[in-house]
Amino acid sequence: MIRSTLVGVALVASLSIASIPARADPVNLTIGKLLEVTGPLSDTGPSQDKAVKIAVEYANEQATKAGVAIQAKDIGADVQGDPQAALSAARSLIDQGASCLIGPAITPESIAIANGVTIQKRVTIWPVGTSMRLRTIKDEGTIFRTVPPDSLQALALVDAAIDKLGTAEGKVASVVYRNEPYGEGLARDFSAAWQAKGGKIQGPVVFDPAQATFDSEAGQTVANNPDAYIIIDYPDTYAKLGAALVRTGKFDPTKAFVADALAFSTVPNNIPPQAIEGARGTRGGTPTGTDAYKIFDDLWQKAGGVEHYSLDANSFDSATLCFLAAAAAKSSDPGAITDHVRAVTTPGAQKYYLSNLADALKAVDSGQKIDYVGVAGAFEFAANGDPTVSLFDIFEYQQGKLVVLKQIDASK
Amino acid sequence: MRRSDSSLGRGGDAPPFASALWRRTPPIAWLAIALVLIGLMLTAVVGPTAAGQATLNGLVGAGYFALGAVGLTLVYGVLRLVNFAHGDMLTFGTYVTLGVTALGVPFWPSAAVGMIVTALLAILLDRVIWEPMRRARTSTLQLFLVATGLALVLRYSVQFFAGSQVRTVGLDTTSSLNFGPWHLGTLQLDVMLVGLATILLTGAGLRYTRLGKEMRAVADNIALAEVTGIDTRRTIRATWLVAGGLAALAGILYAASIGTINPNFGFTILLSLFAAAVLGGIGNAYGALAGGVVIGLSQEWSTLFFNTRWKPAIGFAILILTLLLMPRGIFGRKKARL
Numbered sequence: 001m002i003r004s005t006l007v008g009v010a011l012v013a014s015l016s017i018a019s020i021p022a023r024a025d026p027v028n029l030t031i032g033k034l035l036e037v038t039g040p041l042s043d044t045g046p047s048q049d050k051a052v053k054i055a056v057e058y059a060n061e062q063a064t065k066a067g068v069a070i071q072a073k074d075i076g077a078d079v080q081g082d083p084q085a086a087l088s089a090a091r092s093l094i095d096q097g098a099s100c101l102i103g104p105a106i107t108p109e110s111i112a113i114a115n116g117v118t119i120q121k122r123v124t125i126w127p128v129g130t131s132m133r134l135r136t137i138k139d140e141g142t143i144f145r146t147v148p149p150d151s152l153q154a155l156a157l158v159d160a161a162i163d164k165l166g167t168a169e170g171k172v173a174s175v176v177y178r179n180e181p182y183g184e185g186l187a188r189d190f191s192a193a194w195q196a197k198g199g200k201i202q203g204p205v206v207f208d209p210a211q212a213t214f215d216s217e218a219g220q221t222v223a224n225n226p227d228a229y230i231i232i233d234y235p236d237t238y239a240k241l242g243a244a245l246v247r248t249g250k251f252d253p254t255k256a257f258v259a260d261a262l263a264f265s266t267v268p269n270n271i272p273p274q275a276i277e278g279a280r281g282t283r284g285g286t287p288t289g290t291d292a293y294k295i296f297d298d299l300w301q302k303a304g305g306v307e308h309y310s311l312d313a314n315s316f317d318s319a320t321l322c323f324l325a326a327a328a329a330k331s332s333d334p335g336a337i338t339d340h341v342r343a344v345t346t347p348g349a350q351k352y353y354l355s356n357l358a359d360a361l362k363a364v365d366s367g368q369k370i371d372y373v374g375v376a377g378a379f380e381f382a383a384n385g386d387p388t389v390s391l392f393d394i395f396e397y398q399q400g401k402l403v404v405l406k407q408i409d410a411s412k
Numbered sequence: 413m414r415r416s417d418s419s420l421g422r423g424g425d426a427p428p429f430a431s432a433l434w435r436r437t438p439p440i441a442w443l444a445i446a447l448v449l450i451g452l453m454l455t456a457v458v459g460p461t462a463a464g465q466a467t468l469n470g471l472v473g474a475g476y477f478a479l480g481a482v483g484l485t486l487v488y489g490v491l492r493l494v495n496f497a498h499g500d501m502l503t504f505g506t507y508v509t510l511g512v513t514a515l516g517v518p519f520w521p522s523a524a525v526g527m528i529v530t531a532l533l534a535i536l537l538d539r540v541i542w543e544p545m546r547r548a549r550t551s552t553l554q555l556f557l558v559a560t561g562l563a564l565v566l567r568y569s570v571q572f573f574a575g576s577q578v579r580t581v582g583l584d585t586t587s588s589l590n591f592g593p594w595h596l597g598t599l600q601l602d603v604m605l606v607g608l609a610t611i612l613l614t615g616a617g618l619r620y621t622r623l624g625k626e627m628r629a630v631a632d633n634i635a636l637a638e639v640t641g642i643d644t645r646r647t648i649r650a651t652w653l654v655a656g657g658l659a660a661l662a663g664i665l666y667a668a669s670i671g672t673i674n675p676n677f678g679f680t681i682l683l684s685l686f687a688a689a690v691l692g693g694i695g696n697a698y699g700a701l702a703g704g705v706v707i708g709l710s711q712e713w714s715t716l717f718f719n720t721r722w723k724p725a726i727g728f729a730i731l732i733l734t735l736l737l738m739p740r741g742i743f744g745r746k747k748a749r750l
Contacts, residue, residue, distance in 0.1 A: 038576035038674075179721050206721035210680045212476045212670065215469040215597075216715040216723075236578045239672035243585035247597050270580035270672045 026069035029332045031056060031319055032098030033074055034089055034113070034125070039081015040209070040234040041105045043264065047309035048128065049076055052102050054299045055319035059357065063327070066358040068365045070327045074319070079104045083112035090125075091117055099334045100124045100322040102315050107131040107181050114139050122335035124325075126318035128311045130260065130284070132189075133181040135384050142338055144385045146314040146321070146376055147284045148392070148410070150182070153259060154189030156282040156392035156410040158197065161228050161257055163394065163406075164280060168199035174226035175204035176217065176233075176241075183232040186259055190230055202226050209237045218244035222251050229256045231279075235271065238262055242275025254278035263310045263393075267400045276397050285391035285407045286313040286376045292354035296375045317374030320357070321345065324372055328364040343369050347380040439742050443702060447709065458716050461593040470712035471705070472600045476669075476681070477688040478704030479607035480662040482614055482697055483655035484685055489631045489695030490651045493542065494552065496559035498659060499682030500566035503675055505530035505660020506667045507570050510579060519583070523664045527657040534656030535649050537562065543645075563679065571675040578674045581664070585671040599669040606665060608701070610658065615697045623650055631695065687731050693741030702742045706734060 033052050037045040056074045063070050075096055077089035086109035090101060094117060101118065104110055107129040114137060118125050124142050127134065130150045134143065162168050173194055177183030183206075191201045202224065207217045218241060221229055229251075233241060245251040253276055260283035267276055286293060296313060322337060324344040329336035344360075346369040352360035353373050363370050371378065377389040390411040393404045454463040484498045509526030513519060541562065545555060587598045618624035626647045629637040638644050666681070667673045688707050692699025711727035718726060738744065 038571070042577055206719060208721065208724050211711075211724060212666070212681060212684065213469060213473050213600075213712075215472065216466060216712050217720045219465060219469075220715070220720065236672055236674065239578070239580065240670050243597075243671045246586040247588040247595060249588065249590060249595055270578060272584075272586045272671075274586055 026071065027326055027330060027332050029070060029072040029099055029323065029326045030097040031072055031074045031322055032090070032093035032096075032101040033076035034079050034086060034093070034101050034103030034109075035076050036081055036103075036105050037078035039079070039106075040236050041081060041261070043235050043268070044105050044128075044309060044311070045078075046306040047312045048103060048105070048315050050300070050303060050305055051312040051315040052076075052319045054303050055316045056323070058295075058299055058354075059320055059323040062357040063323075063361055066361040066365075068327055068361045070323070070361075072323055072326070079106075079109050081106060081109075083108045086110075087112045087116040094118075094121060094123060097332075098123070099326065099332045099337055100126065102126045102318045102322070103128060105129050105311075107134050110134055110143070111137055114143055118142055122338050124322065124334065124338050124341060126315070126322070128315060129182065131181045131185045133185055135386065139385065141385065144318070144321070144341055144381060146317045146374060146379060146387055147311055148390045149386050150186045150259075151189055152390045152410045153282055153284070153392065154186050155193055156390075156394070156408060157186070157190050157230060157257055157259065158193045159392075159408055159410065160280055160282050160394045161194070161230070162197070164257075165227055168194055168197035170198060170200070171227040172200045172202050172224070173228045173230050174202040174221050174223075175230045176221045177204060177206060177231075178209050178233050178237060179206045180209075182261065186232050187230070207237075207241070209234070214241045214244040215247065217241065218248050218251070221245065222248050225250065227255065231256055231262070232259045234261050235264065235268060238275070239268075239270040239272075243272050246272055246274045251275070257281055260284060260310050263395065263402060265307045265309065265402050267397060267402075273400060277400070278397060280394060280396045280405070282392050282394055283310045284314060284376065285393040285404075287391065287407070288404075290353075290375075292373070292375045295354050313375040317376050317379075320354070320374065321372060321379070324360060324364055324370075327361050328367075330365070342381060344372050345379045345381055346371050351378070439738060440698070440702060443706070443742055447705070450713070454713060454716060462716060464594050466712045466716050467709065468594055468596050470709035471604060472596070473708030473711060474701075474704040475600070475604035475607040475708075476662070476666050476704075477684050477707055478611060478701045479603065479665065480659070480681060480685040481688040481692070481700035481704060482611055483658040483662070485689040485692070485694055485696060485700045486614070486627075486651055486658075487655045488689070490627050491542070491546075491648065492552070494556050494559060495655075496556060496682070497537075497563040497566055498655075499678035499680075499685065500563045500570070501530055501534065501656060501659040501678070502663030502666070502681070503570055503673075503678035504533065504566055504663075505656075506663035506673060506678075507574050507675070509660070509664045510581065510667075511574070513581075519581075519668075523661065526664055527660040530660035531653045531656035534652040534659075538649065538652045543648075567675055567679060574675065576675060578672050580672050581668040583668045585669065597669065603665045603669050606661070607704075610661065611697060611701045614654070614658070618697060623647070627651055684727075687728065691731055691734055691741055693744030696741075696743040699741055699743040706742070707731060 035045045035049050036042050052074050056072045060071050077093050079086035079089045086104055090113040105128045110127040110129055119142055126144055128147050130147055132149055132151050165171050175187050177187045187204050205217050205220045256279035258281035263283040325337045325340040328340040328343050349369045349371040351371045351373050379387045382388050390409050392410050394406050395402050395404045487493055487495045505526045508529045509522045512522035512525045588595045626642045630644050630647045688703035692703030707727050710730040711723050714726040
């Protein structure tokens with residue numbers, strides 16, 4: 001009798017224990033950063049690093065606050081501005097357990113990484129390169145961008161030029177670009193859009209960044225006194241091209257329009273001021289009046305270090321989205337995260353912001369679909385993984401500093 | 413007086429005057445004539461403004477390439493070493509100079525320090541690496557590989573200590589001189605003048621000084637030179653001293669004039685330097701000048717007709733064409749002659 005009672009008690013006890021909902025193992029997420037530390041876009045490295053770092057810290061805090069069992073850490077590697085080196089960097093990060101990779105900034109690197117390792121291992125990458133060349137590969141849903149692509153930036157450039165000149169009709173725009181996909185894509189899309197609006201194109205003048213002199217290219221750009229120069233270049237070569245343009249004696253920087261690679265808060269000291277003072281340009285915009293931006297800026301200032309730089313908010317958002325997707329998947333498995341990115345950016349679902357990230361985490365933890373709106377705006381990714389957000393800043397360099405003149409929606 | 417290698421045909425086939433003319437005119441004269449003729453044709457086609465500006469731009473490029481190639485060609489001439497690390501010696505010298513200017517020293521004294529330090533580095537490398545290799549009679553290919561490795565070590569050492577970010581020498585790259593419709597950067601003119609002076613001095617030094625004669629003797633036949641009592645080790649060290657100093661000078665002038673550099677810049681320009689040296693007849697100091705001029709001019713003249721994206725390709729296509737016509741380079745002879 002005692003024995004059967006004991007067995008009965010044991011049975012009931014074990015059944016009750018078994019029926020306690022199993023506590024999920026905490027998710028330990030590693031977010032990899034593909035940073036341009038050396039190479040032509042090395043100016044972007046520090047701010048991208050900082051953006052992901054503060055995103056991870058903030059998300060960890062919010063997860064703890066929400067009681068959701070997920071924590072992340074970030075690790076970084078230098079892509080060196082070179083596709084082969086970028087592929088090695090990506091491999092080393094994945095070997096160290098990275099489930100998503102934020103970056104890189106140069107499209108040939110992104111393509112090399114995608115083709116080399118991330119498509120195969122279903123690891124999401126979140127490049128900040130804006131070239132449309134990225135979308136020529138079949139990425140099987142592993143490449144997402146939080147930055148508007150160049151097809152839209154070209155339209156923004158057209159808008160910026162029309163804003164200054166009044167109209168495109170009959171105006172000559174002299175195009176000069178660096179010989180690689182970013183420049184080629186933007187120049188081509190700009191030319192098509194400009195000519196569609198009645199403008200004329202001079203050039204395009206294409207230059208090899210590795211050569212010793214740029215005087216011929218500069219001469220061809222300023223020839224025949226065009227109404228505007230469209231200059232698509234990176235900071236290190238513009239220091240040389242800009243000097244060559246000034247030496248021609250015919251260059252007027254107030255007629256120049258640059259793209260996002262030449263957008264910096266303060267003009268670096270190796271670019272001669274006469275090459276850029278008064279020039280205007282476009283870059284992916286971030287609405288700065290929102291609560292989300294205030295929180296982001298607050299975190300940025302508290303962290304000290306580098307100032308804001310182009311596309312820092314976008315990488316902040318990429319890291320947050322990766323975190324949310326991992327929370328939704330309840331796993332740090334890269335494939336599971338890939339499958340859940342759209343679950344956290346579902347158009348029509350309840351919107352969540354940086355200000356209520358803790359609630360967003362609770363919602364995804366309980367299996368709901370949400371529409372996360374980042375600092376840079378809502379993403380609502382198109383079928384190919386590019387955002388449908390198209391906010392651009394039109395800025396001007398005044399006394400060596402970037403001043404945003406207005407924000408436009410380029411898709412209109 | 414040996415008949416020059418460029419002699420054509422036998423005396424009886426053509427009127428004696430023409431063949432004598434061909435035989436006695438050195439290749440450099442033919443080159444100069446060809447360049448002037450092409451220049452005149454261009455002026456007729458595109459007008460003096462465009463042709464003249466393109467020529468000036470080409471001579472600027474020539475200045476960079478010629479100055480950089482002199483050290484390279486000297487080392488090959490005397491040591492038969494294809495110094496793939498030469499570009500990175502340009503980089504090293506430039507960064508040392510930048511380091512000294514950061515201490516507040518003005519530009520030219522800093523450049524002098526840079527040249528001295530690079531010259532000393534060249535001698536150190538010879539003592540530590542090249543001399544043992546010579547004693548072991550390593551083959552050209554193995555020396556080439558060692559030079560490649562050395563290039564990487566130099567480059568990444570510079571990057572380790574100085575960082576990979578772009579730097580500027582800080583001189584005014586925008587000031588330019590205007591002659592009528594043509595313009596030329598002030599710093600660029602400086603590079604051209606210093607380059608020309610350096611090459612002429614080097615050529616004269618090789619011809620008239622005792623050290624120059626010894627270097628030419630060693631270049632010709634090192635065993636014979638030893639036999640005649642020349643201290644070949646001292647001569648080789650002197651060669652490295654000069655090559656290192658010239659590399660630093662080339663690097664710092666290039667950096668000052670172009671405005672922005674990073675630790676890779678020496679390596680990036682190395683291919684053009686080799687092209688200039690080979691084209692001019694590797695082992696010949698004046699060859700470096702001739703080669704630089706041909707490459708610089710052909711690249712910039714090509715922009716008058718082709719899109720600028722083809723510039724490097726056309727420059728090197730002309731290199732191949734010229735080598736097909738003059739396989740040993742413009743000044744080349746059967747044996748490398750300084």
